Amino acid sequence: MGTIALYIHIPFCQKKCNYCDFNSYSGKQHLIRDYIEALKKEIRMNKNVLDSNKISTIFFGGGTPSILEGDQIVIIMDTITKYCDIEENAEVSIEANPGTLSHDKLAKYYDSGINRLSIGLQACQNDLLKTLGRIHSFEDYLENLKEAREIGFSNINTDLMFSLPGQSKEDLEECLERVVSLNIPHISAYSLIIEEGTLFGDWVDNKTIILPDEEIQLEMYHSTIRYLKEKNYIHYEISNFAKPGFQCRHNMTYWHNEPYLGLGAGSHSYLNKKRFNNVNDIEKYIYLVKNERTPVENEIDVSDKDEIGETMFLGLRLIEGISVKKFIERFNASPFEIYREQIEKFSAQGLLEYDKANIRLTQRGIDLSNVVFREMLLD
């Protein structure tokens, strides 16, 4: 019996945020019912995988998973419970958007077995939230947080963003202070990524919005790290900070390059040395699954070389880096053999540091991590 993580994608949103390039759609809520039926069916279609693997973590991502009614999440959780062997103390997370939560929903989520809440705040200043195209205010967040805690949620994450157009260093500091003062045990702080095809992408091109200078962006990142460290958060991944014991176990699956199954439109999976994903389009997904056909549209094989390279570049995202021992156990070879040149080069450049047990990025290495990651991919 192996162990895998389970991911469920809910591609519905009330409104698409201006920077978002995830597989999510607004105005399609009328498809939710059919979508849930399809999810249930897809779970059953994956019988083979689910029979031979225990589930260690479950993650509802999106889109806006919290756009679903409480009952709807319950239905899905029931189906999962029925067909999966879920580990005791499994981490079950749901991503939530402050504009879409309510006391009632949260209660039902809690009862269904969800034990972790990831709330997308992004910024505390309402004008920044507007620039981002968010549907909520900071006050909405505070209220939802209060309700969630009342119901019993304690394992809570808040997403924050920096390098935003119009955001000053003080704005960010203020935000961090407020979130920290709320005792949120896990914070994901992301530097804004401009993606093509998003409104932000267009706005940057036609200069409607101006991004902060690269130096400022770096300073924002560094000051975030400093501040959260001071406040006893462990900086455990490039963009993730947690109080001891509150690291996101589901995401660790990705960074440890371990297997996972994705359900729903546009979800990704990594099983049996293959990476594959479902069709993005909601209607298409529903149609295929309804007709007992596989919703998988791409599949690539992961060779041994691929696996090694991926393990490296994903694992180096964790601040503690790669465990030499685990690497040897997994690949029957030492990373120092395979990556001798790269390790020498990058440690000479001050981007990597290592000892017998570990290889990890330095702070500068984190800032330039792609430079290192490129060389970790084996031809």
Next chain:
Amino acid sequence: MPGDRQKRIRNFSIIAHIDHGKSTLADRLIEYTGIISQREMQNQVLDNMDLEKERGITIKLQTVRLVYRAGDGEEYYLNLIDTPGHVDFTYEVSRSLAACEGAILIVDASQGIEAQTLANVYLALEQDLEIIPVINKIDLPSARPDEIKREIEDIIGLDASEAPLISAKEGLNIEDVLEYIVRKVPPPAGDENAPLKALIFDSFYDSYRGVIAYIRVMEGKIEKGMKIKMMATGKKFEVIETGVFSLDPIQVDYLKAGDVGYVAASIKDVRHCRVGDTITDASNPTSEPLPGYRKVNPMVYCGIYPAEGEKYEDIRDALEKLQVNDAALIFEPETSVALGFGFRCGFLGLLHMEIVQERLEREFDLDLITTAPSVIYKITKTDGEVLMIQNPANLPPQQEVSIMEEPIVEATIMVPNIYVGAVMELCQERRGEMKDMQYIDENRVNLHYEMPLNEVIYDFFDALKSRTRGYGSLDYEFIGYRQSNLVKLDILINGEQVDALSFIVHNSKAYARGKAICERLKDEIPRHQFAIPIQAAIGNKIISRETIRALRKDVLAKCYGGDITRKKKLLEKQKEGKKRMRQVGSVEVPQKAFMSVLKLDD
């Protein structure tokens, strides 16, 4: 005494300005005389190189023997030797003309005589050929044949009263051309019983049979089994095969005085089959070789280097093979700190250079880095020594240089009146000095400029065409060296001088060029973990500078399940991009950067 068959041979070329219909007429002649059926005809059959087809130009000499039953009932053998039409290939034209007695001069019925037309006519006159004018494209509404006839008579002094009026494209009056050839082009002279004297006017390397010589037999007879001698080298060979060209080679038993064909004699080394040489009978040699013809010196040079993973030897072999068929191409080994071992190659002009580059890449499948074309400068040192320098890296230090001279050409530009101003402006920009302006008729002007060759070789022709809406035509000829205020422009990347990017420029252009190069490099070189200064310098003086900021941030904030494949692909793509890099000190410079600077097309 010429035999009866010899009297029925006609050896001729077709000369014309580009696009006046040379190749189309050749096609029609081939079609008309029935070598292949119209159905089998693929347009412009003689241009059998892909490259030629693409560009619509002829590069290689091709020869074909047409058999024509004339109006008088007799069968005539018409040897057509096709010629390239670009101003670069004067040399090729003169070679093919040496094998002929006549030349068809095609003139476009609407465009009339152009600069290049005149140039080729003079070449033909030099060879004492009978020039027979033919007026083409009479199907066009803008055709004015009578005017053109008068032009020919006035400008060249040829009698054009009987010139056939044709449309090669439409196949109109092609027979008239053939009759005209039979009537006007003299049969070849030469005694088939005299000692063998055959001119090699081209050669071609065949992997099975060795070097094949294209010959025009002037005197005597050549046949299989005969022992022949190359008069330039004294080397002897045995003739394996003689033949003629009927689109494809056809073996014949012998070639006699007046014939045009080929000979295969197991010649392995291209150097033993020199174009321009005379072939004679080893056992009964002729006493005098045929007069050599004008050897043209290359006008334009560029560096050719192997790209990453390419081998120097492969390039050398390819250049050697190309040289067999292209005597105007010269090359010699050269090294560059930035690019390694390569070659300095000489060409007749920019087009010649581009074509050779493309042939190397396509026919020989080579991956090349080419450096910008440059000319040969004449440097007189303070101690009196005179050096001919192509490579700026070979310039002696400033203090040892007394005089710097650059090659000057006389450019003849023919252009309609309304563009005279634009052309004068262009030539002035290119440091030209006007020598003369003649009105050809009420619409057209012939401008004579003296210009530095290095101003002409980049893209002068293109600029001329674009400023004159295509109506301008150009011909140029080297006339000597002149002193000039030239400087050596060096490029430094991160403080290190990059030899491959050094230029010799006129002082007036140094700053602009230096700035342009620095800006170009700034765009093309990726950021490194340290700031990179890019500088242009003359001697010790920095005249331009750009700085590439240090890379501070290259990190992906998010990477979860769905991102992994996508982000990995992105990293791989970026990694691929890094492969084609050249190291300059601690800076990785993409090949692309060199290319884009060295080509420097604005």
